[in-house]
Amino acid sequence: MKPRIIRRSVLGALAVASLSAGAALAADLQPLPDPKFNAKMAELGRHFFFDVRMSGDAALSCASCHDPAKGWGDGMALAKGYPASESFRNAPTLINATLKSRYLWDGRLEGGDAGTMSRDMITEANFMNMDGRLLQERIKQVPEYVALWETFKKNDDPNGMRVFNMIGEFMKTIRSKNVPFDKFKKGDESAMSAQAKAGYEVFKGKGNCVSCHNGPVGSDGNLHRTGVPENPHVIDDPQHGPLRHITMLRHYSTSGMPNYMAARTDVGFYAISKDKRDIGKFNTPSIRDLKYTAPYMHNGMFATLDQVIDFYDKGGSAGSELKPLGLTADEKGALKAFLLEGMSGDPVTVEIPKMPAYQARAFGKN
Amino acid sequence: MKLKPIATLIGATLALGAALAAGAAGAPPALGPLPPPPIPKDNPMSAEKIELGKMLFWDNRLGGDASSPCVVCHEPGKGWGDGGEISRGYPGTQHWRNSQTVLNSAHYGRLFWEGSVPSLEMQAPSAAEGNVAGNGDPSLMEMRMRFIPEYVTRFKKVFGTDWPHIWDAYRAIAAFERTLVSDAKQVPFDRFMKGDKKALSDSAKRGMAVYKGKAGCIQCHNGPLASDQGYYSLGVPENEVFKTEPLYQITHRWEHYQKGVMEKDYRNADKDLGLYYISNHPKDVGKFRTPSLRELKYTAPFMHNGIFYTLDEVVDFYNKGGGDANWPNKSKLLKPLGLTDREKKDLVAFLESLSMDQPLLMDPPKLPPYAVMK
Numbered sequence: 115m116k117p118r119i120i121r122r123s124v125l126g127a128l129a130v131a132s133l134s135a136g137a138a139l140a141a142d143l144q145p146l147p148d149p150k151f152n153a154k155m156a157e158l159g160r161h162f163f164f165d166v167r168m169s170g171d172a173a174l175s176c177a178s179c180h181d182p183a184k185g186w187g188d189g190m191a192l193a194k195g196y197p198a199s200e201s202f203r204n205a206p207t208l209i210n211a212t213l214k215s216r217y218l219w220d221g222r223l224e225g226g227d228a229g230t231m232s233r234d235m236i237t238e239a240n241f242m243n244m245d246g247r248l249l250q251e252r253i254k255q256v257p258e259y260v261a262l263w264e265t266f267k268k269n270d271d272p273n274g275m276r277v278f279n280m281i282g283e284f285m286k287t288i289r290s291k292n293v294p295f296d297k298f299k300k301g302d303e304s305a306m307s308a309q310a311k312a313g314y315e316v317f318k319g320k321g322n323c324v325s326c327h328n329g330p331v332g333s334d335g336n337l338h339r340t341g342v343p344e345n346p347h348v349i350d351d352p353q354h355g356p357l358r359h360i361t362m363l364r365h366y367s368t369s370g371m372p373n374y375m376a377a378r379t380d381v382g383f384y385a386i387s388k389d390k391r392d393i394g395k396f397n398t399p400s401i402r403d404l405k406y407t408a409p410y411m412h413n414g415m416f417a418t419l420d421q422v423i424d425f426y427d428k429g430g431s432a433g434s435e436l437k438p439l440g441l442t443a444d445e446k447g448a449l450k451a452f453l454l455e456g457m458s459g460d461p462v463t464v465e466i467p468k469m470p471a472y473q474a475r476a477f478g479k480n
Numbered sequence: 481m482k483l484k485p486i487a488t489l490i491g492a493t494l495a496l497g498a499a500l501a502a503g504a505a506g507a508p509p510a511l512g513p514l515p516p517p518p519i520p521k522d523n524p525m526s527a528e529k530i531e532l533g534k535m536l537f538w539d540n541r542l543g544g545d546a547s548s549p550c551v552v553c554h555e556p557g558k559g560w561g562d563g564g565e566i567s568r569g570y571p572g573t574q575h576w577r578n579s580q581t582v583l584n585s586a587h588y589g590r591l592f593w594e595g596s597v598p599s600l601e602m603q604a605p606s607a608a609e610g611n612v613a614g615n616g617d618p619s620l621m622e623m624r625m626r627f628i629p630e631y632v633t634r635f636k637k638v639f640g641t642d643w644p645h646i647w648d649a650y651r652a653i654a655a656f657e658r659t660l661v662s663d664a665k666q667v668p669f670d671r672f673m674k675g676d677k678k679a680l681s682d683s684a685k686r687g688m689a690v691y692k693g694k695a696g697c698i699q700c701h702n703g704p705l706a707s708d709q710g711y712y713s714l715g716v717p718e719n720e721v722f723k724t725e726p727l728y729q730i731t732h733r734w735e736h737y738q739k740g741v742m743e744k745d746y747r748n749a750d751k752d753l754g755l756y757y758i759s760n761h762p763k764d765v766g767k768f769r770t771p772s773l774r775e776l777k778y779t780a781p782f783m784h785n786g787i788f789y790t791l792d793e794v795v796d797f798y799n800k801g802g803g804d805a806n807w808p809n810k811s812k813l814l815k816p817l818g819l820t821d822r823e824k825k826d827l828v829a830f831l832e833s834l835s836m837d838q839p840l841l842m843d844p845p846k847l848p849p850y851a852v853m854k
Contacts, residue, residue: 170615171545172572198546199620239617243544248573248611251734255726350852356627359853364623375626375643378853472726478750480733 141328142318143457145296146210146402151286158262159284161467162277167252168236170243173197176235176281179205182463185406186288191414192347192358199240200357202348202365202380204414207407209462210400212286215335219412221397222369222386225335228282229275236278240361250277254480258470290402293459295452306456313452316445321426323401323449332401332457337383339394341431344379345413380413394433405458419450508702513670514774515704517586517658523601523651525658529638532631533656535845536649541624542608544615547571550607550653553579556842559778560660565719565786566728573612574727576735576752578786581779583840584772586658587705593768593784594754595711600654601647608650611738612731622646630848662774666836680833687830690823695798697773697827699813706773706834711755712811713766715803718751719785752784765808777835791828799824 162168163176174196179188186208188194193205203219217223217231236242236249250273253259263272290296295314297305306314317323326334348358366374371385383395396412410416416425423446425431429438441449519525537554540546548570553562560582562568569575577593585591591603608614608621625631625644635644638652664670669688671679680688691697700708721728736749739757755764768784782788788797797803802814819827 167572170572170611171547171570173545196545198541198544239544239620243615243617245611245615245734245738247738248730248734251730251737254733255730355850356852357850360620360623360627360850363626364620367623368619472730474724474726475729477723477729477732478748480736480747480749 141324141334143295143299143324143328143332144330145299146213146290146293146330149286149289151283154265155280155283156287157284158259159280159282160287160464161259161262161470162253162281163284164466165469167469168242168244168249169196170245171197174242176232176242177466179241180208182466185209185403185408186462187407189408191409191417192345195240195361196243198357199361200351200354201240202358202362203412204409206399207403208285208288209403209407210290210331211288212282213331214333214397214400216337216397219396220383220386221337222383228285229279230282232281232285233275233278236281240364246274246277250274252472253277255472255475256470257473288462288464290458291460291462293402293457295456296459298456307451309448309451310456311452312445313448313450314456316441316449317452320445321439321441321449323426326398327401333398335398337392337395337397339382339433339435340396340426341394341434341436342396342411342413342415342425343431345415348380348413349378382412401453401457403458403462405454406461419453420446423449508698508708509704511669511698511702511706512673512704513664513667514584514587514662517584517661519658520599520601523654525655526638528634529652529655530659531656531845532634532638533652533654534842535631535634535847536653537656538844539847541628542614542616542621542649543570544617545571548614548616550604550614551844553607553613554582556840559583559775559780559839561779563780565781566721567613569612569731570615573615574725574731575612576722576728576731577784578781580771581775582657582660583775583779584661584705586661587772588707588769589709590769594756594758595709595769596758600657601650604650604653605646612734618646621649624850625649627850627853628848629851660840662836663840666838667774668833668837669830672833681829683826683829684833685830686823687826687828687833690819690827691830694823695817695819695827696813697798700770701773707770709769711764711767711769712813713754713768713807713809714797714814715766715805715807715810716768716783716785716787716797717803719787722750754784763809767809773831773834775835775840777832778839791831792824795819795824795827 166172166175168175179193179195180186181188188205191204193201193203195201206219211217212228215225217225223231223234233246236244237246250271253263253272259272264270294305294310326336326338328334348362350356351358362380363374363377366377366381366385369385371381371388379394381393383392384390404410404419408417410419410422416422423441426436427439427441427446430436536542537550540549543549553567554560555562562579564579566577567575567579580593585600589598591597591600592606597603597606605618606613608616609618622645625635631644635641635648639645639648641648662670664674668679668684700710700712702708722732732749733746736746741753741757745753751766753765755767756762758764776782776791780789782791782794788794798814799817799819801816802810804810
């Protein structure tokens with residue numbers, strides 16, 4: 115453990131140094147760093163990620179809401195979640211997710227610990243509603259998993275936080291592939307079309323998107339209020355009634371937010387910080403691979419990038435931190451081309467493992 | 481559903497105390513008609529509360545994925561148990577013990593097979609929230625109820641709160657369960673004790689003598705409930721499913737892990753340790769609370785793991801002196817009984833006379849819908 119702490123503090127010092135340098139330099143998008151992960155852990159995590167026995171009633175896997183075929187989200191405006199519940203926010207893509215310095219739409223988890231994020235989703239009542247202790251006993255009932263686990267250490271139990279860390283490690287492997295912008299940034303001028311390059315200029319210049327969407331994933335890891343309209347389906351869904359509102363108020367209640375029963379809008383980071391200045395603030399999402407991850411925003415309110423660009427062009431809605439941009443149709447088109455062609459790579463796929471069956475064990479030899 | 485006058489309740493409590501004191505002195509407390517169940521001071525009964533509790537007992541929104549309300553494992557048509565050897569448990573899991581009848585559970589001082597909770601109010605959350613039972617998150621279930629306007633009104637009327645609270649839901653369910661008791665007018669044995677000498681067949685009468693005498697059932701199954709509420713190890717064999725079925729094995733290990741036993745007990749877990757989980761005392765390994773013998777006609781299969789389907793099997797088990805002689809802490813009260821076939825038959829006839837003529841059935845309540853909160 116010790117070397118890690120030392121390394122962290124060195125990194126911390128470097129970060130401070132780069133921040134002060136950043137103040138002088140203009141923020142910019144950067145190419146993705148090479149992924150770093152433990153391949154053995156990630157391999158086990160891949161199995162867990164697709165295994166429905168990771169949820170309470172064995173109905174859902176992580177992939178149910180983070181489907182590789184749907185840009186590692188679920189393709190819906192608002193996520194579904196556990197049976198008899200509905201979510202009140204969009205299922206964000208997992209592509210590059212572990213690189214973010216803050217996790218989840220309301221930024222309630224610090225980045226860097228994907229295992230904790232996976233634990234929170236698996237054990238949360240309206241997502242996978244799984245008891246961690248039951249999860250470890252289910253894993254012990256699958257000989258293939260025990261064998262994989264024992265490649266780390268003989269006669270070791272799959273248990274505790276380490277189970278979730280495997281999934282976190284797998285998430286580190288979910289990375290953009292073959293992105294034109296990254297090649298362009300490394301000197302390949304032909305990697306992006308002229309229109310996409312023009313869009314990059316709008317992104318950095320007149321659009322000023324870069325002030326929040328910067329760094330390798332295109333997110334400053336901060337919380338901002340853009341005034342995205344409320345999704346009316348949260349409070350009243352013709353098919354599902356108030357199920358999403360229930361989830362929302364329960365989230366606020368368990369977050370310790372004052373007067374949670376009165377909430378009729380998504381307050382975002384305020385539920386976490388309890389600072390009124392944070393009402394309506396959400397975590398800046400990545401702008402990579404948007405080609406695969408519609409609909410957009412924390413509540414999926416925009417089905418297309420055109421709608422997103424128009425929204426920012428108008429300066430968001432009331433109370434927003436944004437200003438109107440006055441983009442021309444060409445500029446909007448260029449921006450869209452940059453985002454869809456330049457910042458989106460090949461589809462991010464993975465081999466979906468077969469789910470190995472439970473087998474009986476020798477009773478009393480645990 | 482009418483409420484008993486408070487004076488009667490106090491009288492009943494005193495009578496019960498007297499019976500217990502008498503038991504301590506020598507002869508076991510006598511069998512007899514059940515008094516009204518004790519009502520805790522902090523959860524008084526009311527018609528409105530009972531009605532609300534009945535709705536909640538049936539309401540699938542109390543549970544994780546809306547498939548596991550109380551009634552699923554405590555069905556009126558299955559003697560208020562689930563009719564299986566081992567309770568079905570939550571989807572994707574298996575429970576590990578027999579689902580006990582709710583009938584007359586109001587008379588127990590402690591609930592569950594190893595007496596892990598002290599009241600029905602505490603039993604309800606263990607069942608609704610337990611991961612192999614209801615798997616419901618209390619804060620989520622509470623919020624669900626707040627979006628059901630009829631519940632908001634009813635909780636306010638019964639508990640005086642602006643919004644339903646989960647602990648009040650458990651109180652209402654407990655109040656409802658206190659109404660699920662044997663009706664003495666319908667129980668042949670109770671009618672007999674109140675003077676109707678024809679209420680018992682000759683066979684049942686002979687069986688009563690065996691029960692109190694040669695078979696010695698009365699040593700533990702005594703008092704109006706036919707249970708001393710004590711804990712005994714009988715050597716009931718483990719249910720074979722734990723040796724062969726993955727889902728049962730998962731729950732078996734999980735129970736040991738989550739109950740917080742010592743590591744060696746988890747590693748070697750090959751039986752249900754019963755009261756030991758609560759006391760952590762080696763002398764309590766394998767002990768389970770004496771169940772009531774009322775309503776047996778409707779509550780097969782029997783024992784904590786549902787291993788016996790018929791009363792004949794149960795009687796045979798005791799006639800042999802219980803299970804394996806080397807079973808941990810096996811009760812000295814168990815000895816081979818040497819019952820004749822006729823005595824066994826008579827005993828079963830007597831046991832059946834402790835059940836109502838007709839099962840206590842109940843129509844499901846109409847459940848109120850969710851509504852949008854303006």
